[in-house]
Amino acid sequence: MAAEKKYIIALDAGTTSIRAMLYDLQSAKFVFTAQQETEQRFPKSGWVEQDASEIWFKAQYVLSRCAAAAGRGNVVGIGIANQRETVVLWDRATGEPVAPAIVWQCRRTSEYCAAIPDEMREKIAQKTGLPVDAYFSASKIRWLLDNVPQARDLLAAGKLCAGTVDSFLIFKLTGKFRTDHTNASRTMLFNIHTLGWDEELLRYFGIPLEILPEALPSTACMGETDLGGRKVPVAGVAGDQQAALFGQACLNEGDGKITYGTGLFLLFNTGGKAVRSKSGLITTVGYSIGKKTVYALEGSAFNAGSCIQWLRDGLGLLASSSESEMLALSVPDSGGVSFVPAFTGLGAPHWNSDARGLLAGITRGTTKAHLVRAVLESIAYSARELCDCMQRDSGIGLREIRCDGGASANNFLMQFQADLLKIAVNRPAERESTALGAALLCAIALGLVSEEEVFSLRRAERVFAPAENGQAEEGYRAYCTAVRRALL
Numbered sequence: 001m002a003a004e005k006k007y008i009i010a011l012d013a014g015t016t017s018i019r020a021m022l023y024d025l026q027s028a029k030f031v032f033t034a035q036q037e038t039e040q041r042f043p044k045s046g047w048v049e050q051d052a053s054e055i056w057f058k059a060q061y062v063l064s065r066c067a068a069a070a071g072r073g074n075v076v077g078i079g080i081a082n083q084r085e086t087v088v089l090w091d092r093a094t095g096e097p098v099a100p101a102i103v104w105q106c107r108r109t110s111e112y113c114a115a116i117p118d119e120m121r122e123k124i125a126q127k128t129g130l131p132v133d134a135y136f137s138a139s140k141i142r143w144l145l146d147n148v149p150q151a152r153d154l155l156a157a158g159k160l161c162a163g164t165v166d167s168f169l170i171f172k173l174t175g176k177f178r179t180d181h182t183n184a185s186r187t188m189l190f191n192i193h194t195l196g197w198d199e200e201l202l203r204y205f206g207i208p209l210e211i212l213p214e215a216l217p218s219t220a221c222m223g224e225t226d227l228g229g230r231k232v233p234v235a236g237v238a239g240d241q242q243a244a245l246f247g248q249a250c251l252n253e254g255d256g257k258i259t260y261g262t263g264l265f266l267l268f269n270t271g272g273k274a275v276r277s278k279s280g281l282i283t284t285v286g287y288s289i290g291k292k293t294v295y296a297l298e299g300s301a302f303n304a305g306s307c308i309q310w311l312r313d314g315l316g317l318l319a320s321s322s323e324s325e326m327l328a329l330s331v332p333d334s335g336g337v338s339f340v341p342a343f344t345g346l347g348a349p350h351w352n353s354d355a356r357g358l359l360a361g362i363t364r365g366t367t368k369a370h371l372v373r374a375v376l377e378s379i380a381y382s383a384r385e386l387c388d389c390m391q392r393d394s395g396i397g398l399r400e401i402r403c404d405g406g407a408s409a410n411n412f413l414m415q416f417q418a419d420l421l422k423i424a425v426n427r428p429a430e431r432e433s434t435a436l437g438a439a440l441l442c443a444i445a446l447g448l449v450s451e452e453e454v455f456s457l458r459r460a461e462r463v464f465a466p467a468e469n470g471q472a473e474e475g476y477r478a479y480c481t482a483v484r485r486a487l488l
């Protein structure tokens with residue numbers, strides 16, 4: 001490749017895999033990807049762990065593949081997007097993890113969290129924007145301190161580091177103990193209004209400030225790493241969903257994106273205001289550039305694309321996920337069938353972990369196509385519930401939704417979503433929004449791209465304009481009735 005080429009590597013450390021993608025600044029495109037699966041372990045019911053050493057080992061491998069593809073000296077920076085909330089504890093002197101990483105999905109601290117008194121819950125919500133839950137990092141760090149003797153020894157010796165996956169990778173790459181504001185805002189220890197670790201919460205959870213990383217803006221330069229014998233800055237860091245928000249150029253108040261992956265994640269830019277939700281949504285740092293902080297409301301549904309997987313692998317109704325589109329379009333409606341995708345309970349605004357899935361309105365005339373259509377429609381309905389909460393809580397109207405994730409490839413689903421929300425659904429040409437967000441944050445950190453230019457770097461592949469669709473509204477009412485039944 002030509003010597004003057006400038007590339008950024010976006011390191012996307014996900015839950016099931018770690019990827020490095022090479023972003024070409026001239027063509028504004030990804031030109032190379034290296035990916036490695038990372039193993040998850042389930043040592044007990046509800047427990048989920050990962051080996052942080054494996055994450056680091058595979059990160060080095062994918063980075064070196066990208067560096068080789070770029071050619072010597074052509075990589076100008078490395079940005080990071082990562083699975084959020086997952087906790088790693090390591091030895092500051094050796095960089096070695098002292099225990100398996102506790103993954104965000106792990107429920108081992110549910111009981112501990114359930115015992116947190118109401119008064120403290122209120123303080124936590126005010127300061128961190130989060131409802132108390134085992135999902136967030138604080139109780140996971142507490143558990144490790146209580147259960148790993150080596151962690152206690154290192155703590156006593158002043159040599160313990162605790163952090164999320166970004167901070168572990170930054171430490172390994174640069175030797176600096178740092179994180180960014182978006183990742184810090186998922187720990188339940190970080191005051192999102194003052195952008196600092198909160199002394200009162202640290203005291204409550206018994207977590208000393210010294211074991212936590214320095215929290216910096218998402219566009220900070222975290223340090224330098226050696227890549228093929230040259231020093232390269234590690235700059236531009238955000239949690240995966242926040243990186244996707246940025247990659248989708250949701251930079252104005254009222255801009256929102258939905259990721260239709262295994263689950264569904266809606267993030268909505270609320271500008272400089274940290275909006276407190278009345279519907280159980282999460283308030284989080286969207287991103288921070290220098291002194292500017294942008295907040296977001298976040299809502300998620302646990303099951304979205306997984307419902308299509310269930311149709312394909314569980315019921316054997318589909319040969320492939322994409323076949324669902326053709327089947328849904330082969331019938332004019334779902335034939336009165338409603339589906340509630342509550343395989344593992346219902347998230348915001350219901351927060352009921354005991355609810356289970358429901359199929360309602362089946363008749364002798366119900367066909368496979370009706371069922372598939374009902375399942376696809378249910379994904380759009382759960383997104384509508386979240387959008388309604390967002391708009392109610394924030395008082396800000398959504399102008400359009402930007403979509404990404406595997407199931408956003410489904411044209412039926414995207415059109416139905418637009419009709420139901422009565423706003424356009426905008427699908428980008430580059431659907432790797434998470435990696436793109438990390439690459440763009442890095443480009444901004446290095447002064448190669450301005451915040452304004454991010455808008456022009458996003459290209460729409462297709463915009464689904466809302467059409468008059470009375471059926472969608474009627475179906476939504478039937479869905480809401482079915483949800484009430486699922487909650488009984």
Ligand code: ADP
Pocket residue numbers: 260261262263304305306307308309321322323324325404405406407408409410
């Ligand atoms: P994740 O990153 O959460 O693993 P992806 O963004 O890769 O997920 O999306 C994968 C999901 O998208 C799968 O659950 C799959 O069933 C679903 N999916 C992929 N293509 C389609 C399609 N054309 N229609 C509906 N769902 C799809």
